[in-house]
Structure formats: C-alpha cells, structure tokens
Amino acid sequence: MTTFASKAIAYYNALAAPANLPPDIGVLNPYPQPAVQAIVNEFYTNFFSDTAPRVFVLGINPGRFGAGVTGISFTTPQNLRRYCGIANDLRDTPELSSRFIYQVVEAFGGAKAFYSQFFLTSLFPLALTKNGPARNGKSGGPKNYNFYDDRVTTEALWPAITETVRTQIDFGCNRSVAVCLGRKNETYLRRLNEQQGFFDRILTLDHPRYILQYKSKDIAMYLDRYMATLHECVESA
Template identity: 45%
Template sequence: MTFAEKAISFYNQLSAGSELPHSVKTLNPYEQTDVKQIVVQFYEKFYADELPRVWIMGINPGRLGGGTTGISFTDPVNLEQYCHINHTFKNTTELSSQFIYKCINQFGGTDRFFSRFHLGAVYPLALVKEGKNYNYYDSPEVYKVLETSILEYLKQQVALGSAKEVICLGQKNYQYLQLLNKQLDLFEQIHVLEHPRFIMQYKRKEMTEYIKKYVTLWENTYTR
C-alpha cells in the first residue's frame, strides 16, 4: 500500500473515544464528508508512493487548522493557496499554519516538502474547552484518559511510513513524546523546535531567524 492509502485509512478510522473531564471536548473533522474528500485529494496528490517520511509532530490540531481541514498545520487559506486544493470551508487562518507554510515555501515548496516530511500530531484530533484550543497535556486528568489512545495512534501513525527520527514541535510536547517513546521505542532520535504558535505570538520579531532554524533542521534530517 502507498503512504496515501494507509494515511487515508488511518484518518478515516479515528474516533473521539471516551468523554473527557473538565468540559474538554474532542473535535473529529474526519466524520465530515467534505473533510474525507479533502484528505483523499491531499494524500493522493502528495503521498502516492511508498517512501518513508520524517514525521513532524505537533501537539494536537487547532480547531481552525487541522481541526477544520483534516490536514495538520494546514488552514483553509493555505490548503487552497499553497496545496492548490479547492474546498468549501470558510477561509479561516491559523497562526501555526501561517508559520509552517512560510517555512515550507522557504524550503522549496509543498512538492519538495511533502515528499520528505509528514505533518502530524501526538494526538491527532482537535481538543477544545469553552470554544478555545486545548492541549492534550493541559491537565493530568485529561491526559490520563487520552494516554491509551495516544499510544495506539502514535504506533499507527509511524506505521504509515516513518523514518527513525522525528521532529517535535513544542518543548512540553517534547517532554511528553520522550516519555511516550520510552514505552513504544518508535524513534531513535527526537529533535525539538519551538512551537509555531509560540513563535507567532511571542517571537514574531524574530520570525526570520526561526524560519531559518526550521529549514536548516529540515535540510539536515530528510531521508533522501
């Protein structure tokens, strides 16, 4: 099977699972017909081969990015503008997606980037609380409920076709991924970069330097 076929199957079978504490809700965009169609178009366009990719792991999708389109770190605007995939979503933007696609363009564009990397998340479904994004590690109680699913989904994601190294986005996400990897032994090396949202919110004046940092690491880690 191609990477695309395995990825489409993986995302289509994702389930929100158990009810979460602290009024945290899971958003599963893959239940929606229009998202299913976008996922097929995206993966058949960029991943119709059997080549492994270096994974770039975010935390969990934001509601305005992957939580809307079904494609990690890809908001509706970037899905159309840079992936050249038409859609019927409202043209919302997301800070993390804006930064990632600046880096992708600097790296050489979507074709080059997606032939070497895959954007994913430690927990692949969006989480919200009172209409705002929520991280899987924001409370011990929520993490405890999600941990079994996170472990299983990590194994399934890597089985799509992963290199033995991963790039983790976010320092706290990195701490958790290290612990998860000790249980699963999926990756031989975990690199870490500052999370795009952190950069866009707090380090925007230094954005050029962070883009260079991202692209330099990407150039040094892709498998081909």
C-alpha cells in the same frame, strides 16, 4: 500497491472521538464530513502516493481552526488552496501555526518537495477544546486545549496517543529521527519514546504558535532554525 496515502486516508476517515475524556473537554472530529473526506483523499493522493518513508514532524494536537476544520495538520482552508492546490468551499480560518508552517513549506521548495520528505502530524490526532471563563454572566466560548493541559486529560488520552503514533508509523516512517514541535510537547514525546522506542533521535523546535504569538520580530531567525533542522533530517536519513 499499498501506499502511504492509502493507509493515511483509511486511518483518518475512520477516526472516532474518545469517550473517556473529562466532561468539560470537547473534541472536534471533522473526518466524518464528506467535504473533509474529499480533502483528505485529494491531499494524500497528491503528496503521498508512494511508499517512501517520511520524517515525522509531531505537534501536540490540532487546533480548532487548522486540522480541526480541514483534517490536514497545520493547514487552514486558505492554505490548502494557496499552497497545496486543493480547492475547497470551507470558510477561511485564522490559525497562527498554519501561517508559519507554510512559510517553512515554501522555504523548503513548496508542498511537493516538503511532503515528499516530511509528514506533519500530532501526538493526538483530533482538536481539543475547553470553554473559556464566563464573562458578563455568559459562559465563555470554546478555546483550543492541549492534551497536556491537565493531568486527567493526559492520562485519559495516553493510550490513544500511543496508538496514534504506532499506527501512523506504519504509513511509512523514517524512524531514525523525528521532529518535535513545542518545548513542553517534547517532555511527552520523549516519555512516549522511552516507553515505545519509536524513534532513534528526537530534534525539537519551538512551536509555530509560540513563534508568531510571542516572537514575531524574530520570524526570520526561527525560519532559519527550522530549515537547518529539516535539512539535517534529510541529510541523515
């Protein structure tokens, strides 16, 4: 039987970085690494070995300390161990988005319950970077970059973004509703949806990084908003 897991594993393990990006934009592709391939196989086998459709929860593009390391959206090595039960030897990484997302996962009832209903993904599946400004005569190190941070990058990646969502929908998608993470990201997901008609409705939540970076005093309120939206998705499925 072809399952959500088998389709996702084949997709991620075959991902290649695009060749048409501006020269100052880097791409992190962890999927050729044997350790990441093992994680991808175990994660999807554990949580997606069926044909049940999931509600898609779509971020921007992965961070270099989350899926840029593990290959699993919004998931650091330590959160793979702690919440998903997947042992790994990858170095622990700081990732604000992952911290908040796994508060959501736990509030929903844990990884098994959450991933039985939802698929965390992004409009573009690979982490993007750009070197920071030079300081003291030295070039800045790589920083997280969003596909929409400059027009040239957005236009270069738009065909790949379209193909990413189209291909992933075939894994097994509840197309009646999708959840968008990030207010600016919503502009691009709605544009894509107008062009392609992927989803009947789009519900938008503030991005996890924004919440922890700028609204940390209000985490409980944002967690309630997430839970209300996720339960609305399940009830309307």
